[in-house]
Amino acid sequence: xxxxxxACPRFVAATLASLALTTPLSAAPQGAPPAPKPTAPxxxxxxxxxxxxxxxxxxxxxxxxxxxxxxVKYEVVISSFxxxxxxxAINLADTPFVLxxxxxxxxxxxxxxxxxxxxxxxNKLDTSLTSRAKLDENQELGMTFAVIPLPSFAGTTLRxxxxxxxxxxxxxxxxxxxxxKTWPREWPPEVREALKPQKGIESDQExxxxxxxxxxxxxxxxxxxxHAAKEIIxxxxxxxxxxxxxxxxxxxxxxxxxxxxxxxxxxxRLARGSNHDLVAACVAALRAAEIPARPVVGFVEESRRDxxxxxxxxxxxxxxxxxxxxxxGWVPFDPEEIRxxxxxQLKVGAPWPGLGNMKDLNERVPIAWCFAPQGYxxxxxxxxxxxxxxxxxxxxxxxxxxxxxxxxxxxxIDDPN
Numbered sequence: 001x002x003x004x005x006x007a008c009p010r011f012v013a014a015t016l017a018s019l020a021l022t023t024p025l026s027a028a029p030q031g032a033p034p035a036p037k038p039t040a041p042x043x044x045x046x047x048x049x050x051x052x053x054x055x056x057x058x059x060x061x062x063x064x065x066x067x068x069x070x071x072v073k074y075e076v077v078i079s080s081f082x083x084x085x086x087x088x089a090i091n092l093a094d095t096p097f098v099l100x101x102x103x104x105x106x107x108x109x110x111x112x113x114x115x116x117x118x119x120x121x122x123n124k125l126d127t128s129l130t131s132r133a134k135l136d137e138n139q140e141l142g143m144t145f146a147v148i149p150l151p152s153f154a155g156t157t158l159r160x161x162x163x164x165x166x167x168x169x170x171x172x173x174x175x176x177x178x179x180x181k182t183w184p185r186e187w188p189p190e191v192r193e194a195l196k197p198q199k200g201i202e203s204d205q206e207x208x209x210x211x212x213x214x215x216x217x218x219x220x221x222x223x224x225x226x227h228a229a230k231e232i233i234x235x236x237x238x239x240x241x242x243x244x245x246x247x248x249x250x251x252x253x254x255x256x257x258x259x260x261x262x263x264x265x266x267x268x269r270l271a272r273g274s275n276h277d278l279v280a281a282c283v284a285a286l287r288a289a290e291i292p293a294r295p296v297v298g299f300v301e302e303s304r305r306d307x308x309x310x311x312x313x314x315x316x317x318x319x320x321x322x323x324x325x326x327x328x329g330w331v332p333f334d335p336e337e338i339r340x341x342x343x344x345q346l347k348v349g350a351p352w353p354g355l356g357n358m359k360d361l362n363e364r365v366p367i368a369w370c371f372a373p374q375g376y377x378x379x380x381x382x383x384x385x386x387x388x389x390x391x392x393x394x395x396x397x398x399x400x401x402x403x404x405x406x407x408x409x410x411x412x413i414d415d416p417n
Contacts, residue, residue, distance in 0.1 A: 052142045053190050054104045055415070056329035061177040064107055064169035067412030068362045071114075072299055074099060075161035075403040076385050080394045088154035090398075092391035097148040098376050099162050099385050100140065100368035102296075106322070106330040107169045108366045114165035117148055122155040141193050141294060141369040161403075166365050167412040171332050173356030178226040179349065184326045187292060191324045194292035199372050200263040200382060201284045201295065207268050208288035211235050211281075220289060227348050229291050229323045230355065234346065236282045237339035240271060245336060247274040248316070255401040258383035259297075259317060259371065275336045276371065276382070279319045282335045292324035296332070297384055298366040299406045315404040317384070318364065319371070331356045365406060 056062035076097070080089035103110050117133045119126040129148065136145040146162045187195065197204045212220065215235035216228055223231070249258045260274045264284035267273030273281075279295050286293035300318040322330040337354025338346075346352050372378045376386025383402055 052104060053106060053188075053329060054109070055106055058177065058328045061174050061181070061325070061328040062106075062331060062356070063172050064415065065172065066170045066359075066362050067167050067414060069409035069412045070166050070168065070299075070365050071163070071405075071407045071409055072166060072365055073161055073163040073403075073405040074367065074384070075159065075405075076383075076400055077403065078158040078398070078400045079156060080399070081156065081397040082394060089156045089394045090158065090391075091154045091393070092150060092389055093152045095150040095153075095387060095389045095391065097150065097160050097385065097387045098136075098373055099146045100143045100370055100373045101146055101162075101164075102366050102369060103144045105366055105369075107171055107332060107361055109167050111165045111167075114163075115146065116163045117146065118159075118161050118163075119148055119150070120157075120159040121153055122157050123159070140198075140374045142190070143369055145373065163405075165409070168362045168365055169412075170360070170362040171356060171358050173331060173351075175349065175351055175356075178325050178328055178331070178356075179224050181224060181226060181326045181328050183221060183225055187290075187324075187326075191292040194294045194324065195287050195290060197284075197287075198295075198370060199374060200261060200280050201287070202263065202265045203284040203287035205265055207265055208284045211239065211268070211285040212289045215285075216289070225291055226325050228289060229286060229293075229325075230348050230352065232285050232289055232291070233282050233323075233333065233335060233338060233355070234343050236268075236278070236285050237335055237343045239268060240273065240278055240281070240339065242272040243278050243336060243339060244272075244274045247276045247319070251399065251401070255399075256404075257399060257401050258378075259319075261371065261382045276319045278335045278339065279321050280371070282333075283321055286323055294322050294369045295371060296320050296322055296364075296366050297368050297371060298364050299404060300364050301406055315406045317367075317402070317404065320364065332358055332361055334358065 056064060078090070082089040101110060102108060103112065115135075117129060119129045132149045134147050136147055139145045148160050150158070202208065212232060215231045216223060220228055244260065247260045248256050249260050250256055259276050261276040261280070262270065262273050263277065264280040267277035268281050283293045283295050297317060297319045300316055301313050302316055320332060320334045322332050324330050333356065334354040338352055341353040351357055368384055371382040372384065373386040376388055378386045383400070
């Protein structure tokens with residue numbers, strides 16, 4: 001597992017030995033001392049192929065354009081109240097916090113020199129973090145995990161964040177060219193992991209296969225992969241009787257603690273869910289048809305009216321998806337937009353709203369190709385981040401809230417011809 005240590009306030013390249021991973025948090029009685037350090041750290045999972053398809057393979061089929069720059073920050077505030085005056089509410093040792101990142105995707109890239117981590121221990125900045133934090137490369141679906149290790153802590157509040165600068169492109173496609181792409185003898189190594197199940201995307205189960213059967217029956221391989229993908233997305237969209245586009249779990253004063261999400265299997269069973277569930281179900285069904293697909297979770301800014309009727313911009317975590325077309329590349333799509341476009345009547349050979357032609361894609365800043373990282377536990381709700389906590393916390397009052405920031409920095413740098 002390739003890793004990069006922070007040797008200064010920014011993530012920079014310097015290889016080192018891997019992080020000693022800890023075991024999940026276990027329940028402990030009130031007032032119990034922290035659990036002892038494990039004698040043998042858990043071995044990290046094998047890394048997937050490092051190579052990534054970083055731009056469209058066929059510019060005649062898929063074009064990215066009008067890049068925009070953004071400064072972004074993802075922050076998690078973990079707090080709890082003590083059960084007595086003698087015991088700390090949070091008592092942890094050797095606990096890593098992880099945020100999955102898309103360093104270079106087909107429609108986005110992160111400037112690695114801009115990555116900046118911070119950790120606050122009861123509101124006091126941990127200045128020693130610069131010698132510990134690192135990037136774990138070649139992780140799930142080729143993402144990079146930003147890792148913030150916590151050696152020890154006893155208190156009530158932990159706050160950590162990662163900030164960076166990203167460039168994001170819009171996308172447009174040529175339907176006729178995509179329709180000419182044929183099924184490959186085998187999928188390229190760079191996309192094979194996008195055929196496997198993921199947290200909340202149970203693509204190996206019967207419900208996903210049933211969607212494929214209802215969409216294309218025995219004609220799957222007789223159709224082009226592009227047209228098959230469109231029919232499968234249509235079948236998922238039709239199967240949802242309702243979609244909640246407010247995909248946030250909130251607490252008092254509007255604190256955001258995660259994504260409102262049941263997962264692909266449960267939302268298909270209920271025939272309803274959030275916009276994140278709709279994305280997960282589309283990806284699960286496409287994978288069940290052996291078409292590589294992946295979720296994309298990232299920042300968007302929305303203008304909403306507050307209680308006083310004034311419009312205010314709010315940064316949210318939204319999700320959309322990408323499907324891979326052989327010899328063309330990844331195509332982004334928003335199943336919620338497709339669902340709202342009289343999807344039953346859409347012709348498979350015609351352009352679909354929210355499928356490939358996404359002018360507003362440069363206003364969505366991707367973070368990760370997952371809802372939660374494999375191999376890490378998280379909060380009770382999918383929220384991108386994960387950890388391997390070791391120690392004792394007052395679980396009755398524990399809360400992990402998200403704080404998100406996006407600042408537009410104008411036009412980005414065009415691709416060379």
